[in-house]
Amino acid sequence: MDEPLDTDVTIEAPEHIVFRHVIAGPARRALAQIIDILVCYSAALVLSFLILLAFVGFAGLKHAFEEAMGASVGFILLVFFAANWLYAFLWEGFTGRSPGKMVLGLRVVMLNGRPIGFAAAGLRNILRAADALPGGYLVGVLTMALSPRFQRLGDLAAGTMVILSGRASKARPVALWPPAEPVELAVLPDTVPLDVDERAAIELFLRRRSALGPARERELAMILMAPLQERFGFRLPDPSRTLALLYDRAVNAGRTEAPPSSRAPRKWVPSRVPYERRT
Numbered sequence: 001m002d003e004p005l006d007t008d009v010t011i012e013a014p015e016h017i018v019f020r021h022v023i024a025g026p027a028r029r030a031l032a033q034i035i036d037i038l039v040c041y042s043a044a045l046v047l048s049f050l051i052l053l054a055f056v057g058f059a060g061l062k063h064a065f066e067e068a069m070g071a072s073v074g075f076i077l078l079v080f081f082a083a084n085w086l087y088a089f090l091w092e093g094f095t096g097r098s099p100g101k102m103v104l105g106l107r108v109v110m111l112n113g114r115p116i117g118f119a120a121a122g123l124r125n126i127l128r129a130a131d132a133l134p135g136g137y138l139v140g141v142l143t144m145a146l147s148p149r150f151q152r153l154g155d156l157a158a159g160t161m162v163i164l165s166g167r168a169s170k171a172r173p174v175a176l177w178p179p180a181e182p183v184e185l186a187v188l189p190d191t192v193p194l195d196v197d198e199r200a201a202i203e204l205f206l207r208r209r210s211a212l213g214p215a216r217e218r219e220l221a222m223i224l225m226a227p228l229q230e231r232f233g234f235r236l237p238d239p240s241r242t243l244a245l246l247y248d249r250a251v252n253a254g255r256t257e258a259p260p261s262s263r264a265p266r267k268w269v270p271s272r273v274p275y276e277r278r279t
Helices: 028-060 063-084 085-095 099-104 116-126 140-144 153-158 182-187 196-211 214-232 239-252
Strands: 006-014 018-022 105-109 159-166
Touching: 006 105, 006 140, 006 196, 018 159, 028 085, 028 099, 028 140, 063 085, 085 099, 085 116, 099 105, 105 116, 105 239, 140 153, 140 159, 153 159, 196 239
Parallel strands: none
Antiparallel strands: 006 018, 105 159
């Protein structure tokens, strides 16, 4: 059974290996945030109490409490400032996840799947205050609801997303069946550069087409084939079979350079005579 794709994101590595990550949902992230708040402010309270005890010891017994409170208040405020602004920044900058995210199996990464750096960690945590407005993280929750990758304002600004750590998997190509016939191989381009979005769309179609009716399958195949036909200048009579052949050639023939963007298609001049040519 296929995994639900509404919580998946497909990322292509520079080596042209496609990985699939599972996006963390709001509920799991909220629980991780609650754990972080408890850990962070519990540590801040303990440290504040130790600071207070230290100043009480220096002040002596007479008027000890009042003098200690006056002298230590600045240090205690500094502790809570660090807890509020540096806790998540340092944890995410160094490891990509805070203690709460570790417990829930979450990790913050860049949109390209690479580890988060200190600049992105700082930006996403500075904007946490905006996400918390007007209360109860209402802005953040609404932003996540509107984002396909559950990104709050800080994530959108920093170009980050939160994924389930350890759930990344290498996307398995869809097997071509029946195997390509010689007449099909004769008209197929030697190289078929597909970008990650095109590959994901075709893969999803090929995995789900058995559940579609003939008319719906052909309709979707024609939609997917339109930009590819524009780029490569050819099409076999059966659009579904054409997509399967192009996909198989793209994932199995290997690539030596990054694929072009699907939003900027380019013409391809075939070296062999195709089945059909556009007029």
